Amino acid sequence: MIQLHTFDDQRAQSDALAKATGDALQACLAARAGAANPAQRHVTLAVSGGSSPRPFLQTLSTQTFDWPRIDVTLVDDRWVPDTDPDSNSRFAHEYMLQNAAAQARFRPLVDISQPLEAWVAALNRDATRKLPDVAVLGMGEDGHTASIFADAPEWDVAITTQDHFVAVHPGAAPHARISWSMSALKRIDRLFLLIAGQKKLDVLNAAVAAPQKNAISTLANDKGVKLDVYWCAN
Numbered sequence: 001m002i003q004l005h006t007f008d009d010q011r012a013q014s015d016a017l018a019k020a021t022g023d024a025l026q027a028c029l030a031a032r033a034g035a036a037n038p039a040q041r042h043v044t045l046a047v048s049g050g051s052s053p054r055p056f057l058q059t060l061s062t063q064t065f066d067w068p069r070i071d072v073t074l075v076d077d078r079w080v081p082d083t084d085p086d087s088n089s090r091f092a093h094e095y096m097l098q099n100a101a102a103q104a105r106f107r108p109l110v111d112i113s114q115p116l117e118a119w120v121a122a123l124n125r126d127a128t129r130k131l132p133d134v135a136v137l138g139m140g141e142d143g144h145t146a147s148i149f150a151d152a153p154e155w156d157v158a159i160t161t162q163d164h165f166v167a168v169h170p171g172a173a174p175h176a177r178i179s180w181s182m183s184a185l186k187r188i189d190r191l192f193l194l195i196a197g198q199k200k201l202d203v204l205n206a207a208v209a210a211p212q213k214n215a216i217s218t219l220a221n222d223k224g225v226k227l228d229v230y231w232c233a234n
Contacts, residue, residue: 012217017056051198079112155213182219195230
C-alpha cells in the first residue's frame, strides 16, 4: 500500500519526514527498552545517499533520541573507499552522524579490504546485521531503489533471494554496489520513500499502476508492503 504525502517545498518535506522517521524510531526504542539482553534494546535505521536526503538527515541528526541505542546503516553503497566522493558511507558521516546523532553506532556496508562477493557472503552470515526497523529509500528515474537495478546481471537474484544482501553491477551506473535485497526491503516494518520532482512522481505512479521491471514497481505492488512516500514538487 502506498500513502503519498505531498509538499510544495523541500524544507517542509524534510521536516515532515524527519518527524515521521523520528516517531517511528521512538516507538521502536520504547518497545525494546525492557529487553533483558542489551543488544536487543538497539534499533536499526537505514538511510540513503544522494543530494535529496541531505536536509532531512541534517534535521534528523539534531533530534534528541537515545542515539547510543540506534544503529545507523545504509540502504546501499558503492564498492569504493569511504574517502571516495561517491561513497554513501562518507555521505552518512558528513550529513547524518553529526550533532546528537554522532552518538549512534554506524554499520557500514563496504569493506574493500576483501573481495566483493566474499564480503557480501560475510554480511549474510553475520547474525548481528539485523533487518532495519526503519528505512528511508530513494528512487532513480529508471525506477531503481536501493541498488536494485533492472539492467544489472544480478536483477533476478536481487528480487528473489532470501539473503539480506546482494552484490550488484549496474549496467548504466558507475561502480559495483552492495544493496539490501528486495525480500529484505519488503520485511522492513517502517518504510519511507523520499523523492522530488514531477518526473519521479510519474515514474512512481506508472510503477504502481501496473507491474514493471523495476525495483520500485516490484516493491510497491507487493500487497504486504506499506510505503510512505514523501514527495516534493520542487
